[in-house]
Amino acid sequence: MNMLQLTSSFAPPALVWMAAWAVILPLTARANRPDIFFTITVDPSLRESPEGRKILGGFTRSVLLFSLAGLALALIGTFAGANPALRLTLMSSGIVIQMAGIINAFATARRRVRPYHVEASKQREVLLAPRRTRPAAGWLGQAGPLLILAAAAFWLWLKWNQAGQRTGEASTSWKSAFGSVIFGTTLCFVLSILFNSLARGVRRIHSSGSEAEKEARNLRSVLWLVLALEYCLALMFGFSNVMPLFLNKILNVALSIVCVAIVIVPLRNGQGGWRLRGRSSTSTQGQPVVIGDRTPDECWKIGLLYYNPNDPAVFVEKRFMAGWTVNMGNPRSWLVLGGIVIFIVTLFVVAH
């Protein structure tokens, strides 16, 4: 593949990626908990106040402006004739401009929010009941993707033996025959670890009432999506080589829907499910309580990285963008991250 072909194949996903950032980031800023605004703990009323709207509007405008500039440059690069170096330079510059603009918009918004910082409540609560040990979707539902891949591996093994070191699928190498299944198994295994870690290990910010119910519903919907992703990947890497073309297409569509849903659903639900229907918690005086996410502001580095050696949680809610991130101050987090990286790198090395 020459440079021209490389830039041509790189262009469409890069453009989609840039457009997605432009749309998702302003939505993300609105999806965080009401008392977390641009990663800083604030009074929940700030977001709807004129000043809050101004900050949010400024961030949105800045992101859109730089994204449009970056996209324009990348588009020019895409149609910049047959000079691959010029194409690559223009497209890379487009991406850099967008990223720099986003970083600047985020830093500016944070700077403007900082004067409104308030201390979160120091009250903490815990539900005095053990968590369910049975995984969501049951053990069988959880094992499903790995069973699918095992069945695919067994089928390939049978075909291999029948053809005497040949699968009949045009290759004699075991890597070619089983590579896809091994890769799918790795992905599903990593997703399965993630699934169980989230199901059992995330902190409940609220332990009772409607807020707790919303949190549980949000977590459940995310877990179902992760499981759906596992199933799609298992079918794709297990049987895509032997499936009829139309089934492959259906699978691709299903995978795309799940991937889009993984982005859309948490944004729609809001962080911790606060946007889901139900009453919001209020204090006895009727004023909203600043609960935050039970993590101290000072432990968030640039609002994105959480480092707190005194917090036993491995996964904590992100303060910007929906979902969870790891506590870098907890050695278990490093174990989880290191394990995943080593697993993937080893697989990559073996595959090559």
Next chain:
Amino acid sequence: MANDETTVLRIDVASAIPVYRQIVDGLRALLVHGAFKPGDRLPTVRQMAVDLAVNHNTVAESYRLLAQEGWLELRRHHGATVLARKPLHAQPERHDDFAQRLRELAAQAISDGLDTGAVAKQLSCLASDLKRNAPL
């Protein structure tokens, strides 16, 4: 009431009272009231520590103290199980000790600015609750 979904323990990490003491006191109040049946399980040390965002050792220490008092049985990886605790017969000096602590507590409250009438009213409410076997 076995592990009712509404049985929640609340602490204040900004309080001058150590967190482990708040956990012990809060759990003991629920246990004395009978919020749990023998055999009920409490959250694991890890789960409680994560939800309260406090150190594991703090929760482990609280459970250990309650286990020493005979309220809980601790098993590795299984959390804490509530035990059927036989009522103890307090020695006479425990009565004196209790009365002394109650006086000190009332004095502390008055010293902190509560008026005598309010303290008396709270003590009276507590006495009524105890007679009715209501939650403390």
